[in-house]
Amino acid sequence: MNQEDAVNRAIEDVVDLHRNRFTLLKEAKKPKIGWVTIYTPEEILLAAGVIPFRLTGEVGLNSTEPSAILGNNYCSYVLSCLGEGLAGVYDFADGIIFADACDMRKRLWEAWAREIPSNKSYFLEFPNDASDISKEYFASQLRKLIKILEREYECEITGEALRQSIKVCNESRTLMQRLFKNKKGERLALSGPESIQVVKAASTGMKESFNTKISALIDVLETAEQPPARDRHRVMICGSYFDHSEIIETIEGAGADFVCGDISNGVKYFEGNIDLNSDPVTAIADYYLEKNTSAYRLDTDVRVEHLLDLVEEYQVDSVIYYALKFCDTNLHDFPYVKEKLKEEKIPVLFIEGERNTTNFGGTKTRIQTFLEARMF
């Protein structure tokens, strides 16, 4: 097998975790619990012997029934997740955890509890700031969740079990941080669409398997002959739930690189690590509240500062702000974020879309025009 084949094979191995997730999850002899926001503490679920997997809304293509329940002008990620639930896609799961990451996801929890009673549903309070008061409260909510899981699965979630699961998740995050350094002047290890697929693989809950596969991928990449360096226009995507290979392919097709996704299928998922030397529940609570730089966080300046740090770290030239239609928090933030980026002379293109877009022509033209004007 030549080097290129070996790299491709290693990438496919990781991505297969996502691609085959339903089969793998069904086969796994462990309880499974789904989640809808990256601020769900997977570590606690893992410590309870549960596989925590993400609902992606990828196969929830029929929006008629969910729209009748929640409304037509609703976030399409939320509608797609509900569509999947109604179609029985998650019948193999014990339940779903809905952390309070926006009003519409709260309504999704309520609709799920009502319409899909076969799946247990649990609502996790999640403060929208990272004050000491909020951290203390969130830790109390995590302790409550631990008790529920202990009761449900007749187990004891010990400090040691939590530390062990933190270790596993920290390893996943560290490996992804290593893979996605995306330094300027270097050829990117993965294409944009591949990078999204890898993060999605990380969120299927099969952490140990993911760690083994991604380690193997990093080994192959590090031993392979480095492709020639190139210096291309560097693009970041930020905003709502994002999973559009067409958009990334358009960026790359225009001659630019997608270097950083400040999104839940990007760095937002794997940045930082949980302190292993503190009380595990407190450390988990602190980590998730501090890591929250999404539009749900009330103070948009925290988000902007984080965004500008990433712009510097990844030496970003342009930003694409992607908002799902009707994603209120991201729509509210946009004028302010745009203004702040403008002050830093960073061009930004606003794109509105749906979870499962079919008509992509107009968006493609806008991206091409935006990039061409800056690259040539």
Added chain:
Amino acid sequence: MLQETIGQERQIQYQNLLNLVGDQRQDTDEDKPLLKASQMRSIINSHRMMQAYREGSRVAYVSEQFPSEIAFAFDMIPWNLESMAIMLAQSVDVDRVFKLTQEHQLSRDICSFLRGPYGMMMENCYPTPDFVLTNTQPCEGLSKVGLISGKGYKAPVLALHAPNSIDEDSLSYLVKQMEHMMSRMEEDLGIEVGPDSLKSVVEYSNQAREYYNKTVQLLRSNSLPDVSRELQEIFGMNYFGVKENARICKVLYEEAMQLAGKETSKRKRVLWIGQVPEESHEILQHMREVVDIVYWAPLWDANMMMLDEKDPLKSIAERAILYHWDAERTKVETSQICEDHEIDGFLIANVWGCRNVMGISQVLRDIANSKKLKHLTISIDLVDRNNYAFNQVKNRVDAFLELLQ
């Protein structure tokens, strides 16, 4: 910002407001006598607005169900960001304001009750605030508008996050947030607000609430549509904590008592669910010809809650959580409202962009179905006329009214 500069700015802002919603106010067809309580509220509202534009006044932008007792304990004028948007709906110049928000890249998919205040701030019509006090009710969008306004005016933004569940952890979390908020306000203002200030505010709040609750009781078995409307206005004004509001509530109760004694022919009762248009709105006028409208929001349990005068913050915290439209709680509460008020049908007003009404509509329709009540969900926009056409909605409303008869 220097008080003198704020005072100058507020003079300009007051003139801007008059230009936008004073001279430019739309004519209305309705001309009916007001309840005394309504007249009093109108005067107090005007006085409050005048005060807010004066130099030296302390103004706090607040969100819709923010515990105004906190603002009053600091002798601040609470400026309800969302309710003020309804003034904009009455201006013929409303399009210009929305155009401005669009030019500023604010999406038209956002609720017009939020785009409205945003635009009015861009038009420099609102008085410069000393503080922005927000909470997560009724929606996160309103908190965001509060936050952005604070940044725009360089005013401190102090926010409350109200959880969904009612338990000791959540109550204590909210109490701590309020204590922190108040100590921060004391620090910034350089004053000390002792427990007595909050105590007297809470006493006024409870006095008003006592009459408010008694009026709601009268509403149950009597046809008092104007009283129902006035309760909606009092709820929207959210002025609990001052003497004047206690007086309005007392007068309203006394008027309701008098009106309750009068014989009227029994008409069908429709529960108006969702945001409420200004009183002279064409849909309301049209419906009032045939049915009595009972407004949903003023009847929520949270509005009936008396505060614990010995431990006010804890009861304010409980009320704050109750204000969330939690599906399960809403189901129980709305079912009870239907029984207490002998409701015949629901009209669910789905304002474009209000995800919470939209998200809970199915629960409400289920209640109606289980009680064999007629229901209609209409998509409207009460502020931005670009999103709404009366004739289309009228056909549906007419069919609904026919079904009711």
